[in-house]
Amino acid sequence: MTVPVSEKGYASTATEWWTQLDEEETPELQWPHNIEVYDRMRRQDGQVISVLRAMTLPIRRTKWRIDPNGARPEVARQVADDMGLPLVGEENAPVLRTRDRFSWAEHLRLSLLMLPFGHSVFEQVYRIDESGLARLRKLAWRPPKTISRVDVAPDGGLVAIYQHGHPSGGNKEAKMGVERLAVYVNEREGGNWLGQSLLRPAYKYWLLKDRLLRVQAQTVDRNGMGVPVYEGSKLPDTVTGEDRTTREKNELDSGLTLAKGFRSGDNSGASIPNSAKLALKGVEGTLPDADKPIRYYDEQIARGVLAHFLNLGTETGSWALGSTFADFFTLSLQTVAMQIADITTQHVIEDLVDVNWGPNEPAPRLVFEEIGSRHPATAEAIKALIDSGAITADQKLDDFLRTTYGLPAADPATAREPRTPVAQPAPQPQPTNPRR
Known part of the structure; x- marks a missing residue:
C-alpha cells in the first residue's frame, strides 16, 4: 500500500x-x-x-x-x-x-x-x-x-x-x-x-425589529396626543359670492397653520373665531400591537446562539428550564x-x-479553567474542607475569608487564644413511671 x-x-x-x-x-x-x-x-x-x-x-x-x-x-x-x-x-x-x-x-x-x-x-x-x-x-x-x-x-x-x-x-x-x-x-x-x-442568522430578525420599532415610535408620536383638526366657523348668511369663498379659504388656511403648530405644554393654547372648533382626533379602532413581534424577534436573536435564558419569562413563561x-x-x-x-x-x-x-x-x-465550574466559597464549605484535611488553613486563606465576609484585618498584637469548648454533661435518662 x-x-x-x-x-x-x-x-x-x-x-x-x-x-x-x-x-x-x-x-x-x-x-x-x-x-x-x-x-x-x-x-x-x-x-x-x-x-x-x-x-x-x-x-x-x-x-x-x-x-x-x-x-x-x-x-x-x-x-x-x-x-x-x-x-x-x-x-x-x-x-x-x-x-x-x-x-x-x-x-x-x-x-x-x-x-x-x-x-x-x-x-x-x-x-x-x-x-x-x-x-x-x-x-x-x-x-x-x-x-x-x-x-x-x-x-x-x-x-x-x-x-x-x-x-x-x-x-x-x-x-x-x-x-x-x-x-x-x-x-x-x-x-x-x-x-x-x-450574527448572520439574526440579521433578518434585527432588520425587521428595527423597522417595527420605527413604526411603533411613529405610531405613538402621531397618535399619542391625537391629530389636531380645525373646523371653520359659520359665516353670516349675508356674506355671499366671492367674498364668502375668500373668507372661508382664509380662515381654513389660518386654521391649518394653527393645527400644524399645535403643541402640548404649560404655555400652549389656541384662539379661534366664534363657532369654530379645534379638536384632537384619535384613531378610531384598534392600533396594531407591535410588542409581540418585537419580543419574537428578540427571542430569535438569542436562540441563534443558544442563549435561551435571555428570554426566560417571555419565551418560556417561567424560569423552570x-x-x-x-x-x-x-x-x-x-x-x-x-x-x-x-x-x-x-x-x-x-x-x-x-x-x-x-x-x-x-x-x-x-x-x-472550565467555564461555570466555580462554586461559591461558603463558610460551611471551607470548614468542611479544613476538617477533612483537604486544605490547610494559612495566612492567605485567612485574608481571603476576611475580605469575603467584610471582617477587619488581623491584628497579631491583640490576638487571643481560641477558647476550648466546655464539654456539656450528658443528659440523664428520665425515670419511667410503671403505673403509666
Missing part, C-alpha cells in the same frame, strides 16, 4: 477563493459590506449586544494558564512570562511589569471579535532581549475593515492577508505572510478565512474557548518556541 504524503484534491483555488463569499444571497451581507452591517448591529441593538456579552464575558472572566506540557522549566517559564499568564500550579506567583509587554486580557477581548465579524487577525511583533532571545511584545490587531484580500492555497490553507494601503506607507497595500499571523476564524469552511459571523438552557449555552462557550486555546497554542506559543529553541523543542500549551 502506498502511503499518501501529498494531496490531489483541493479545498479552494488560489485565484477564485472569492466564489465562496459570493454564495451569500443578501447583497449587503456580502464581504466587505457585511463588516459595516455587523458593526451597526452590535452597536445599536440592546438584544444583540446582550447576546455578544453573554458569549464573551464568561470566556474573558475564566482563569487562563500555561501548562508546561512536558516542556523544559526555562521554556515554560519564558512562555508564561511573555504571555502574562501563570503556570499551572503557580497562580500566586508575582506578576511582571506590564509596560511594553503583551496583554493576554486585551488580546482575548479582541480575538473574540471573530464572533460578530467572522474573523480576527493579529500580526506577531517580537523584541530581542539582552540575552538574544525573542520575546513576545504584542499581537497587533488588524481590524476587519482594513483587510483588502486574502491569499489561499489550493488545500485551503492560508498564505497571506493584505491590508488597504495606509497614507504613512505611501498607500501601498500591506502584505502579511501566514508565518507571522495568528488568525481566529468562526466556522471556517474550505478556503474562506473570513469565516461566518455569529433555566438550568437546562444554561448547560447548553455553557457547552457552546467551552467550545469557543477551546478553539481560542488551540489557535493560540499553535500559532503563538509554538511559534515563540520555534523562534528561540527550534521546531524540535517541546512546547507548552494554553489551558483554561
Whole structure:
C-alpha cells in the first residue's frame, strides 16, 4: 500500500477563493459590506449586544494558564512570562511589569471579535532581549475593515492577508505572510478565512425589529396626543359670492397653520373665531400591537446562539428550564474557548518556541479553567474542607475569608487564644413511671 504524503484534491483555488463569499444571497451581507452591517448591529441593538456579552464575558472572566506540557522549566517559564499568564500550579506567583509587554486580557477581548465579524487577525511583533532571545511584545490587531484580500492555497490553507494601503506607507497595500499571523476564524469552511459571523442568522430578525420599532415610535408620536383638526366657523348668511369663498379659504388656511403648530405644554393654547372648533382626533379602532413581534424577534436573536435564558419569562413563561438552557449555552462557550486555546497554542506559543529553541523543542500549551465550574466559597464549605484535611488553613486563606465576609484585618498584637469548648454533661435518662 502506498502511503499518501501529498494531496490531489483541493479545498479552494488560489485565484477564485472569492466564489465562496459570493454564495451569500443578501447583497449587503456580502464581504466587505457585511463588516459595516455587523458593526451597526452590535452597536445599536440592546438584544444583540446582550447576546455578544453573554458569549464573551464568561470566556474573558475564566482563569487562563500555561501548562508546561512536558516542556523544559526555562521554556515554560519564558512562555508564561511573555504571555502574562501563570503556570499551572503557580497562580500566586508575582506578576511582571506590564509596560511594553503583551496583554493576554486585551488580546482575548479582541480575538473574540471573530464572533460578530467572522474573523480576527493579529500580526506577531517580537523584541530581542539582552540575552538574544525573542520575546513576545504584542499581537497587533488588524481590524476587519482594513483587510483588502486574502491569499489561499489550493488545500485551503492560508498564505497571506493584505491590508488597504495606509497614507504613512505611501498607500501601498500591506502584505502579511501566514508565518507571522495568528488568525481566529468562526466556522471556517474550505478556503474562506473570513469565516461566518455569529450574527448572520439574526440579521433578518434585527432588520425587521428595527423597522417595527420605527413604526411603533411613529405610531405613538402621531397618535399619542391625537391629530389636531380645525373646523371653520359659520359665516353670516349675508356674506355671499366671492367674498364668502375668500373668507372661508382664509380662515381654513389660518386654521391649518394653527393645527400644524399645535403643541402640548404649560404655555400652549389656541384662539379661534366664534363657532369654530379645534379638536384632537384619535384613531378610531384598534392600533396594531407591535410588542409581540418585537419580543419574537428578540427571542430569535438569542436562540441563534443558544442563549435561551435571555428570554426566560417571555419565551418560556417561567424560569423552570433555566438550568437546562444554561448547560447548553455553557457547552457552546467551552467550545469557543477551546478553539481560542488551540489557535493560540499553535500559532503563538509554538511559534515563540520555534523562534528561540527550534521546531524540535517541546512546547507548552494554553489551558483554561472550565467555564461555570466555580462554586461559591461558603463558610460551611471551607470548614468542611479544613476538617477533612483537604486544605490547610494559612495566612492567605485567612485574608481571603476576611475580605469575603467584610471582617477587619488581623491584628497579631491583640490576638487571643481560641477558647476550648466546655464539654456539656450528658443528659440523664428520665425515670419511667410503671403505673403509666
